Amino acid sequence: MNPETVPSVDLQVLLGLEDADSPDETVEALLPAAGKRGRRATRAAVRTVLHHDPRWSGRLCLDLFAGRLLLDEGELTDANLTRLNCWLEDVYQMTPSKDLLAEMVSCAADENPVHPVRVWLSSLAWDGVSRLPLLLPRALGTTDTELHQAYGVAFLVGAVARVMKPGSKLDTMLVLVGAQGLGKSRFC
DSSP: OOGSSOOOOHHHHHHSSTHHHHHHHHHHHHHHHOOOBOOOOHHHHHHHHHOOOOOTTTTTTETTTEEEEEEEEEEEEEEHHHHHHHHHHHHHSSSOOHHHHHHHHHHHHHHHHEEEHHHHHHHHHSSSSSOOOHHHHHHHHHOOOOOOOOOOOHHHHHHHHHSTTTTTTOOOOOOOOOOTTTHHHHHH
16 A cells, blocks of 8 residues: 555544643643653553543543443544553653553553443332332233233342342242243343
8 A cells, every 4th residue: 555545544533532742731740751762651640630630531431331441432442552552752751651551541440430321220219100010011921920920029139239239139939930032031
């Protein structure tokens, strides 16, 4: 490919940053001065940028439900790390190793945990209509008995408890028995 026809890569667009060309003055004051060959990329220096530069602060998260690192609610990729490394070099004149950068990004994300299912469950407001007892009769076509209603309630209450408070004791197991094609797997 002819180098003249290669489109330029705009790190600002790729990383979702505004004013990506200049260092933040507050962060710059916290970092050691850059020498002729740039600034030494230490753990402390990278951590300072990730925590104090407003263009990065709070953007890295650890999704506790999926167990993955997020950048702006999307999965953090190797390409994102490479772009971040290029940005650090361009803006703060430091080039951390791939391992050091991954380590510090992981630490920054770990300090900002999120759990999307807990957030969603916490946002719900009960409208006063009792629906849990009818879960199994409506979803799976079981007979509408007090026992089936109790099973459905216990199943959902246990599932929510385990999400909201991991390690919650749950001594019951919902066992679905029936012919093929009734929707048992789809239900779970």
